[in-house]
Amino acid sequence: MRLVPTKFIRAGIELAKPIYDARGRVLLQKNIRLTESMVNRLKSSGITYVFTREEDTDDIIVHPPIPDQQRIEAVQKIKETFRSFESEDLTKNNYLLEKAALKLEQLVKEIANELSKNDDVIHYLSDLLIIDDYVFSHSLNVSMYTLALAQELKLKDKDLEQLGLGAVLHDIGKIIIPDEILNKSGKLSDMEFKLVKAHTEYGFDLLRKAHNIPLLVAHCAYQHHERLDGSGYPRGIKADDIHPFARIIGVADVFDAVTSNRVYRDAMLPHEGLEILYTGAGTQFDMHLVETFKKTVALYPNGLxxxxxxxxxxxxxxxxxxxxxxxxxxxxxxxxxxxxxxxxxxxxxxxxxxxxxxxxxxx
CATH class of the missing domain: 2.30.30 (SH3 type barrels.)
Known part of the structure; x- marks a missing residue:
């Protein structure tokens, strides 16, 4: 199979893998030849790329880090968790969050188990799934990259679980930000950017009040945008003042952000995303983490x-x-x-x- 950016596909191309909608239903089955209307729909859907069939590359295989159906279910679980908070005053009643945390803890264990069984590196993740909100798939992707990096670092199981939960919930504070700001195609105003940055503080306040969520998980939400040189936010803390878990999530967060399609820019390929990390290695990001992360992802994915x-x-x-x-x-x-x-x-x-x-x- 060949991996082709959605912006370059054309009518007549045959799909090698199915396309799913946000609920996991098959929209376009594999082996179908795309029509012009199908092509136009895919180009406007937010899908980064598709896998196509051709005789000379039919034996090239891409192994997903977790099975497609499990990934779809995971995105839905994260979506339901985030959405359930929007109509509740969780600063007064944390029951929903504590109940959701138990489900997400199980999700983290399942992802970690799948990753440990798969000896392959992580191939490009932003594929084959039409989503209705970037935040949900981003939260899952960051958790997978984070857990893969943590396993490469040989972290203990208990640390893996807390770190994975911190990764899944690192952007929970974005539930306060209006969609029109999160999905704005143009440059954010100073006020809008200030509101976006506030998601770290809101996420921290939300998570630290939930009795069954470790305080460390709340600090992952609080500190994942902090940088070694003090250039991050919300507090501008430096180096050892940033918890190691937040530094790990920060690497995974940036990598997925730049390798995912957004309304304001096209996705980078993995080797380009890694170049972004290396540019900030030693100043913004821990060099050892960047070097280790490089071992967990396919810089040039199969089919490229x-x-x-x-x-x-x-x-x-x-x-x-x-x-x-x-x-x-x-x-x-x-x-x-x-x-x-x-x-x-x-x-x-x-x-x-x-x-x-x-x-x-x-x-």
């Missing part, structure tokens, strides 16, 4: 179209563990001309590099 320094073009066929920047490429063209497909292992051919990832299908 790439252009190589020797003039060839192909699709990422397989990952090279511990050398994710040099995957195995299924070469399909040389100097613009089709060739009999063959696999090129970039970990063994060190004088050839990936120079571009433009994915416009031209054939």
């Amino acid at each position: 179209t790439v252009y190589l320094s020797d003039g060839s073009e192909g699709v990422v066929a397989q990952q090279n563990y511990q050398m994710f920047e040099r995957p195995i490429i299924r070469v399909l063209k040389e100097n613009g001309l089709k060739v009999k497909p063959y696999d090129l292992d970039l970990s063994k051919v060190l004088d050839v590099m990936i120079v571009n990832t433009d994915q416009l299908i031209t054939s």
Whole structure:
């Protein structure tokens, strides 16, 4: 299969994986050929990319970090949790939050269990699911990235559970922010940006009053936008004053934010998202966390179209563990001309590099 940005798909392309709506219902089944109206609907849906079928890449497989159905159910559980708070004064009655926390704790355990069973790295997450609010899928994605990073760091099970819950709930404070501000396509005004930043403080106040939620989870919501050099918010604290869990979530949060489609910009690819983290490594983010995080994600996901320094073009066929920047490429063209497909292992051919990832299908 080939991974294609939604903005580049066209009529006649055959889907290799189904497309789901926000409730997990199949909107477009795999093996269907897209019509013009289907293409237009997908382009306006918020889906980042689709997987397409073609003979030369049919054997290329992408393993999701958790099964598709489990991911859909998880997004719904987070959505129901967040939405249930909107009509309640939780500063006076925390029963709903405490009840929801038990469900989310179980969700964290299930995600951690799935990730521990899967030896593969995490491939691009913003796929195949039409959502009606970015915050819900972002909360799940951040929890998966956070747990994968924590497992790579060899954290204990109890720490994993608290950290995972902190990741799921890190943006709970955004329930106070109007959708028109969260989803604004233009630049935020100073007042709007001040309100957005307040989600960290509101989330902290909300979570710390729930008796069955550890105070550490509340601090994850409070501190995930703090940065080592003091440039973050809400308090501008530095280095060791930021809890290690908040620093971990901060890395996962930024990575998912820049690799997800938003109304005001297109999604970056994973290697571009990692470059953002490396730009701030040592100043905003802990260098060790960024280096460790690199081991948990596929920088060039399977199915991605790439252009190589020797003039060839192909699709990422397989990952090279511990050398994710040099995957195995299924070469399909040389100097613009089709060739009999063959696999090129970039970990063994060190004088050839990936120079571009433009994915416009031209054939």
